[in-house]
Amino acid sequence: xxxxxxxxxxxxxxxxxxxxxxxxxxxxxxxxxxxxxxxxxxxxxxxxxxxxxxxxxxxxxxxxxxxxxxxxxxxxxxxxxxxxxxxxxxxxxxxxxxxxxxxxxxxxxxxxxxxxxxxxxxxxxxxxxxxxxxxxxxxxxxxxxxxxxxxxxxxxxxxxxxxxxxxxxxxxxxxxxxxxxxxxxxxxxxxxxxxxxxxxxxxxxxxxxxxxxxxxxxxxxxxxxxxxxxxxxxxxxxxxxxxxxxxxxxxxxxxx
Numbered sequence: 001x002x003x004x005x006x007x008x009x010x011x012x013x014x015x016x017x018x019x020x021x022x023x024x025x026x027x028x029x030x031x032x033x034x035x036x037x038x039x040x041x042x043x044x045x046x047x048x049x050x051x052x053x054x055x056x057x058x059x060x061x062x063x064x065x066x067x068x069x070x071x072x073x074x075x076x077x078x079x080x081x082x083x084x085x086x087x088x089x090x091x092x093x094x095x096x097x098x099x100x101x102x103x104x105x106x107x108x109x110x111x112x113x114x115x116x117x118x119x120x121x122x123x124x125x126x127x128x129x130x131x132x133x134x135x136x137x138x139x140x141x142x143x144x145x146x147x148x149x150x151x152x153x154x155x156x157x158x159x160x161x162x163x164x165x166x167x168x169x170x171x172x173x174x175x176x177x178x179x180x181x182x183x184x185x186x187x188x189x190x191x192x193x194x195x196x197x198x199x200x201x202x203x204x205x206x207x208x209x210x211x212x213x214x215x216x217x218x219x220x221x222x223x224x225x226x227x228x229x230x231x232x233x234x235x236x237x238x239x240x241x242x243x244x245x246x247x248x249x250x251x252x253x254x255x256x
Contacts, residue, residue: 004256006053012064013047027200027233030217030226043068052239052256063246070094072109079123095130102144103245108151111159111174120178128185135188146248147193148241149182155199155212155236163236166197194244198237204229 011020025031050063078091098104108120135142151170154163162169171179186193201214213233214225227233236254243251 004053006051007256008049008051010049010051011047012049013045015044016046016048019046026224026226028227028230030224032224043070045069050239050242052243052251063242065242065246067105068097075119075123078126079119091126091130095127095134099134099138099141102141103146103148105148105150105241105245108149108175109153111151111170113174116175116177120175121181124178124181124185128181128188131185132188142189145189145192146245147185147189148196148245149193150196150198150237150241152198152200154197155201155203155214157210157212159197160199160203160210160212163197163199167195170197171195194241196237196241196244198235198241200235200238201225201227202234202236204232206234 009020011017022031045066045068047064047066050065052063074091074094077094110119131145135145149171151159151166154160154166154170159170162173167179171182182193182195201212203210204213213228215228216225235256237256239256240251240254243249
């Protein structure tokens, strides 16, 4: 990308190149990416090599990141008292799989107060219970696990001014019940849980026109949001959680 000299994201393996091919269509035209099937074992793996601009990186080596993309409905499973209705064994099989790695990123897309009590609080209460049991059985997991909690879509006017301190101004204020549970997990992990805010679209101009840089095609109900002005695309915080999960270091420049 011309506006980010030195940034290079190289897809590796079988699935990542396909995703990379679709990336421009998704962000520029609102093309829809098929969601991950809610069936354990079907989640795709994506591997990327990320070279960050020298001006912002602390680690001189490129990052090689392998991620497994889980269905968002896993949060619903964790929050539901009727897990059998999903035809799955509840959250336990997922936690067993998650515990094979020591870096977890959890993306939250809703910040409305009703979602705090109805979805996120019961979900994280269940997740916290399973993590506690897993850490008790596997001390090495407790000693090394990092968890990044990311609130997405922060180009929205209600959230954009709060992005600079997401823990205090977003999670603590807008999701207080969930925040209290996450603080418990943070203490259990000796501080290795961090809060992040990100936006794939960014705003038109942070100083003079902080409207979201996105629009919707009302003539195409199947399409999602896409960039309003490609030439001023300024995403926010996309690499910060990845960098922290990979290195344990904070990337203070969140202009990417």
